[in-house]
Amino acid sequence: MTKSNTSRSTLHQTILADLERKIVSGEWPPGHKLPFEVELARSYEVSRMTVNKVMTQLTKAGLIERRKRSGTFVAKPRGQSAILEITDVEAEVRALNLPYSYKLMSSVIRKANRHDAALLEVPGTTDILEIRALHMAHGEPFCLEERLINLGTVPEAAHAPFADGPAGAWLVQRVPWSAAEHKIFAITATADIARLLEIAARVACLLIQRRTWSTAGPVTFVRFTYPGEKHAIVASFTPAAG
Amino acid sequence: MTKSNTSRSTLHQTILADLERKIVSGEWPPGHKLPFEVELARSYEVSRMTVNKVMTQLTKAGLIERRKRSGTFVAKPRGQSAILEITDVEAEVRALNLPYSYKLMSSVIRKANRHDAALLEVPGTTDILEIRALHMAHGEPFCLEERLINLGTVPEAAHAPFADGPAGAWLVQRVPWSAAEHKIFAITATADIARLLEIAARVACLLIQRRTWSTAGPVTFVRFTYPGEKHAIVASFTPAAG
DNA sequence: CAGTGGTCTAGACCACGAG
DNA sequence: TCGTGGTCTAGACCACTGG
Structure with a gap:
């Protein structure tokens, strides 16, 4: 399956912006459990690796915390890092x-x-x-x-x-x-x-x-x-x- | 082909450290042309995507500059960013x-x-x-x-x-x-x-x-x-x- | 022990820009 | 024009860890 870039930015940029908005706006409050990578991949209709790239960036940015076996959660906003x-x-x-x-x-x-x-x-x-x-x-x-x-x-x-x-x-x-x-x-x-x-x-x-x-x-x-x-x-x- | 993690760190960490050392040590001075992604992939015996991940990080860190068609070069050390x-x-x-x-x-x-x-x-x-x-x-x-x-x-x-x-x-x-x-x-x-x-x-x-x-x-x-x-x-x- | 994230692959298409 | 980097995929294995 191939991709044609509909919008101006890349897939993972779009997804990153979307998740970031959900977190920063409070729609997903601190402690909220995010969908699993596979589910996000399905809902955004992308491969798991694209989702993973986004999650990695969010982790680096400190917006989410990931624990194996339990899942991904919105980080308690240390608010500063x-x-x-x-x-x-x-x-x-x-x-x-x-x-x-x-x-x-x-x-x-x-x-x-x-x-x-x-x-x-x-x-x-x-x-x-x-x-x-x-x-x-x-x-x-x-x-x-x-x-x-x-x-x-x-x-x-x-x-x-x-x-x-x-x-x-x-x-x-x-x-x-x-x-x-x-x-x-x-x-x-x-x-x-x-x-x-x-x-x-x-x-x-x-x-x-x-x-x-x-x-x-x-x-x-x-x-x-x-x-x-x-x-x-x-x-x-x-x-x-x- | 599958991978067994020989050393303690990941592949791209190893490659990142190696390239970083070559650049920072001066072995590859500013302006030096890096091998193409495909060549690096061959020499490190990894897939191109793994190399690309490393290159992306080096770019973000400002250590290299990439230009399509011409290749990748060691950045002039702004030294500070x-x-x-x-x-x-x-x-x-x-x-x-x-x-x-x-x-x-x-x-x-x-x-x-x-x-x-x-x-x-x-x-x-x-x-x-x-x-x-x-x-x-x-x-x-x-x-x-x-x-x-x-x-x-x-x-x-x-x-x-x-x-x-x-x-x-x-x-x-x-x-x-x-x-x-x-x-x-x-x-x-x-x-x-x-x-x-x-x-x-x-x-x-x-x-x-x-x-x-x-x-x-x-x-x-x-x-x-x-x-x-x-x-x-x-x-x-x-x-x-x- | 089973599910999750972490990582890697082989291949693909595309946009860009130097020649 | 056409080679290069930018991006994405479908699938795979593994380590870790909570139930």
Whole structure:
């Protein structure tokens, strides 16, 4: 049997896009069991190897987890992998073998002002949730988190228990992101930041800004401020990480 | 014909490793023409599809370039891709549409001291080349570069024309890296750095440390210092960039 | 032990682009 | 034009692992 390429892209690209959409949109929530390779092959009317190619890519991307004999499942959205792990503050602290705690400082729902609108790329009429919180390691300030959440995309965040734990973890569990962007700066601590982080004024700080989108639109804008010099972002690379 | 897995890894992993070694070691220098898929398939005694899988991975990794009808060639080592581009300072400056210039400040060959040895992971007896240079945008200091080059791995660097242009570009053209590591810090500018970068003392700066290895061993350790707040590192991600 | 994913094959068609 | 890479297939074997 031969193939004539009806659409513009290849078969496995089409299938990849379709499965990716189902996962990222939440139609297949985390933990959902995917059809077996043979069944997918039948339903898409392709050979099993084409399906396997797609599944391999999804696995590499971390969207699915595969276990022999039991099948393939939508991965719990770690939401971040590799480099992106730099903003899972709790994991960072625990990796240092320090006790972690979290302190919510403020949580306000309001209309987006012009500044928010620019950061989140939303219209000014949107409701947003603004959070300010402190990540603590061994009882001492480790990182300041300032976050905007787009309630237009994630309305249920309005009633989430953000006093109990980091908003990042909550979001990542229910809003699969489809794109993210990091910006990393060095800043001089303002008096405000210095007080919160319990450091001297005008000390250098590492500022990580992260914006996240789902297919439904902008999700969150967050700014992590780390006391400088004590903290580093590390990333390792190999040319062919095959 | 069937296969019995003799070694521990898979066929395409074995072939991938072999080709990668040939390329990275310089046995197949940039521009070298690889055998056709069918020939590789014959010489490795595998099917063409297995070879194709490997070639696809090498292409994604940027190690080779493929052109229909003409064949497959070892890629000119851009040496850095994606995130790693953050240390191609010249490209950064030009991307800002500013005229770029480069000023070599010092270049010294000496034995590695204890400090160098720790940074480069070399024994204390190794000869190293220490370079200090300034990247300028529109005639103003843009970034300070402090670099150690392991002459044990790259002896020809001792006579390279580093007064003419950045050492990074020179290295990347002849020493394919097989691994790299970045660390990113925020630091407070010392008086020395402030003077060189023509900024006020105690301003926050973004410090990017990069270590690079080839299969022959450690190649270079480099520290880029950017005036803070003016500079940002940006990285964008999609979960399945397949 | 049986079913699943992981891998590989031999062959095929097609689009592209250098000659 | 026609050789090359890009893609796909139908079928096969195997290792692993959960029932």
